[in-house]
Amino acid sequence: MRVAVDAMGGDHAPRELVAGALDAARSDDDLTVVLVGHEEQIRAELSELDDDGLGERVAVVHASDVIGMDAKPVEALRAHPDASILRAMGLVRQGEADGIVAAGSTGAAVAAATMSLKRLSGVRRPGIAVPLPAQNEKGVCLLIDAGANPNCRPHHLAQYAVMGANFYREVYGIADPRVGLVSIGEEETKGIHLTKDAAQLLRADKQVHFAGNIEGRGLFGGACEVAVADGFVGNIILKSAEGLAEMLLGTFKSLMGSGDRAKALGKFDYAEFGGAPLLGVDGAVMICHGRSERRAVGNAVLACARAIDHHVNDKIVAGLGGQQREGSV
Amino acid sequence: MRVAVDAMGGDHAPRELVAGALDAARSDDDLTVVLVGHEEQIRAELSELDDDGLGERVAVVHASDVIGMDAKPVEALRAHPDASILRAMGLVRQGEADGIVAAGSTGAAVAAATMSLKRLSGVRRPGIAVPLPAQNEKGVCLLIDAGANPNCRPHHLAQYAVMGANFYREVYGIADPRVGLVSIGEEETKGIHLTKDAAQLLRADKQVHFAGNIEGRGLFGGACEVAVADGFVGNIILKSAEGLAEMLLGTFKSLMGSGDRAKALGKFDYAEFGGAPLLGVDGAVMICHGRSERRAVGNAVLACARAIDHHVNDKIVAGLGGQQREGSV
Numbered sequence: 001m002r003v004a005v006d007a008m009g010g011d012h013a014p015r016e017l018v019a020g021a022l023d024a025a026r027s028d029d030d031l032t033v034v035l036v037g038h039e040e041q042i043r044a045e046l047s048e049l050d051d052d053g054l055g056e057r058v059a060v061v062h063a064s065d066v067i068g069m070d071a072k073p074v075e076a077l078r079a080h081p082d083a084s085i086l087r088a089m090g091l092v093r094q095g096e097a098d099g100i101v102a103a104g105s106t107g108a109a110v111a112a113a114t115m116s117l118k119r120l121s122g123v124r125r126p127g128i129a130v131p132l133p134a135q136n137e138k139g140v141c142l143l144i145d146a147g148a149n150p151n152c153r154p155h156h157l158a159q160y161a162v163m164g165a166n167f168y169r170e171v172y173g174i175a176d177p178r179v180g181l182v183s184i185g186e187e188e189t190k191g192i193h194l195t196k197d198a199a200q201l202l203r204a205d206k207q208v209h210f211a212g213n214i215e216g217r218g219l220f221g222g223a224c225e226v227a228v229a230d231g232f233v234g235n236i237i238l239k240s241a242e243g244l245a246e247m248l249l250g251t252f253k254s255l256m257g258s259g260d261r262a263k264a265l266g267k268f269d270y271a272e273f274g275g276a277p278l279l280g281v282d283g284a285v286m287i288c289h290g291r292s293e294r295r296a297v298g299n300a301v302l303a304c305a306r307a308i309d310h311h312v313n314d315k316i317v318a319g320l321g322g323q324q325r326e327g328s329v
Numbered sequence: 330m331r332v333a334v335d336a337m338g339g340d341h342a343p344r345e346l347v348a349g350a351l352d353a354a355r356s357d358d359d360l361t362v363v364l365v366g367h368e369e370q371i372r373a374e375l376s377e378l379d380d381d382g383l384g385e386r387v388a389v390v391h392a393s394d395v396i397g398m399d400a401k402p403v404e405a406l407r408a409h410p411d412a413s414i415l416r417a418m419g420l421v422r423q424g425e426a427d428g429i430v431a432a433g434s435t436g437a438a439v440a441a442a443t444m445s446l447k448r449l450s451g452v453r454r455p456g457i458a459v460p461l462p463a464q465n466e467k468g469v470c471l472l473i474d475a476g477a478n479p480n481c482r483p484h485h486l487a488q489y490a491v492m493g494a495n496f497y498r499e500v501y502g503i504a505d506p507r508v509g510l511v512s513i514g515e516e517e518t519k520g521i522h523l524t525k526d527a528a529q530l531l532r533a534d535k536q537v538h539f540a541g542n543i544e545g546r547g548l549f550g551g552a553c554e555v556a557v558a559d560g561f562v563g564n565i566i567l568k569s570a571e572g573l574a575e576m577l578l579g580t581f582k583s584l585m586g587s588g589d590r591a592k593a594l595g596k597f598d599y600a601e602f603g604g605a606p607l608l609g610v611d612g613a614v615m616i617c618h619g620r621s622e623r624r625a626v627g628n629a630v631l632a633c634a635r636a637i638d639h640h641v642n643d644k645i646v647a648g649l650g651g652q653q654r655e656g657s658v
Contacts, residue, residue: 135576147513150521184476184564192479192561216569221577229565232521235513236562237569240545244570246462247549248577 001310004088004097008037008066009104018045020297028317034059063087072226073107089116092283099284100302117281122320125149126280131249131273136222138172140160145231146238152230154197162319164226180214180224204303274299330637333426337366337395337413338433345352347374349626361386365417392416402436418445421612426611428633432621446610451649454478455609456489460602465551467501481559483526492608493555499639509543509553514543603628
């Protein structure tokens with residue numbers, strides 16, 4: 001497998017991106033990482049880091065430009081055709097890489113993927129699946145869509161269920177992940193037209209383990225492995241959770257010493273989760289938080305490799321085919 | 330002022346409701362509390378608690394029935410016309426009380442208020458305004474609507490801004506509360522049709538200090554005093570915040586000892602905030618969390634008294650009148 005890494009994106013580029021990519025290559029012998037960005041800077045980082053023994057499993061592809069974190073995505077991509085994120089996506093499109101890890105602007109990564117990569121067969125709208133901490137077996141609830149598609153229709157939500165469940169099954173290793181539909185109230189009668197109609201589609205899809213409506217307590221409390229929401233609601237949940245967690249952790253970190261207690265904070269640390277897959281495009285795309293450091297990048301590259309190795313996208317296409325047959329009955 | 334308290338609603342009724350009401354009456358000499366519910370049970374609580382000196386400032390009104398926490402609101406209210414929540418609302422409707430504090434089922438309280446009380450002049454939809462912890466001057470961001478109106482239109486959101494700002498100004502004592510519109514991205518161009526249209530109305534309303542779009546970081550980080558959202562999104566934010574806070578606090582409480590460190594948890598304690606006003610109905614309605622104990626109830630009764638004393642509802646009506654004139658230009 002070959003995973004392209006946008007080495008120039010994010011708050012700690014290129015150093016932490018390069019280091020994380022090497023870590024991943026060291027721990028997976030079948031993996032080649034392709035570092036995309038300013039060649040001279042990347043080679044300087046490589047020479048300072050220990051890449052002994054990786055040999056041809058570390059490649060560098062030059063790109064002269066970078067999209068800033070605060071740039072307007074579509075305009076910036078048009079103005080910078082040799083941006084590292086576009087070059088990296090190009091490698092995936094041309095089959096020179098199977099997947100990509102990016103930690104720059106999320107908007108730019110989504111826009112670059114949408115512009116560069118085809119949608120998977122049958123997919124109506126790609127969706128971002130963000131891992132949130134949850135009290136289930138794997139400690140993760142995958143929330144999809146977290147903002148790629150703010151204006152959703154019911155069948156978009158039904159597709160997100162299939163995409164999220166297949167990713168969760170293959171990458172987190174849970175045989176039959178439960179899918180919850182984010183709504184107000186757990187009763188079937190609660191919600192808005194969008195969620196009520198989506199619930200009907202989900203109940204009809206025999207391949208999806210539909211756990212019904214969920215609220216915030218269920219999402220974080222572990223009532224499901226995948227939580228489906230439209231991109232407006234999903235993004236607001238994500239940003240609210242980040243805002244609240246930041247506020248709470250700020251308070252507790254100042255109160256607690258380092259050591260064992262601080263370790264407990266680990267499960268609320270983005271680095272544990274690595275990245276968020278953009279599902280529905282032809283390629284394995286993992287988007288990391290801009291703050292990502294070495295460990296988060298390494299975890300994201302490994303998750304990307306796992307998604308490739310387990311043929312998640314083929315399974316999504318098969319799952320959606322089944323859904324369409326169900327729907328046409 | 331007379332505040333009716335549904336003494337039978339909530340997890341700790343009637344004891345904590347009665348005790349909280351007495352605390353409030355003790356700290357505000359102009360306040361009479363009317364305890365509504367099973368008279369014998371309430372008198373038994375009163376005889377065990379110290380109500381010396383309150384005299385006629387504590388009244389009891391009998392109601393033979395109670396709505397359970399898990400009952401379906403509308404059906405339950407129809408089946409139980411002598412339920413304490415309905416009797417208490419009836420006192421407000423008849424002018425025998427100026428406001429009400431309820432800690433039973435939120436759905437039942439909203440339904441009882443909607444059935445019993447008129448809407449304020451000009452109000453299209455009442456909204457629940459829930460106080461969330463925030464890093465602003467008062468430590469509170471009031472989120473409206475938290476679930477009364479899941480299918481919102483832009484002018485509903487614009488009205489919520491006026492209602493929330495007037496409540497915040499009068500009850501929390503901030504002269505010019507900032508109003509944020511919950512959306513995805515802070516730029517004007519971000520959001521869905523609903524929020525973009527609402528933003529136009531809010532920018533045109535000279536009485537509202539509109540702070541633009543906010544995300545979760547702004548909401549909890551203190552970028553505004555009032556956050557406006559449709560009832561579907563608002564309820565999801567509330568429940569997600571509860572779910573995440575519960576998960577995080579569970580982790581930290583088990584790690585921290587009691588004493589000073591635990592005190593820091595106070596600001597994430599519902600008891601501090603007391604209750605959530607249902608705004609837009611003719612009466613001061615405060616809804617408490619079902620878990621509320623004495624202190625939370627006492628704070629809610631005092632907030633209710635303050636809303637009455639400061640004529641919040643008159644100010645809302647005046648504010649909406651101004652908004653309509655603005656809108657018609």
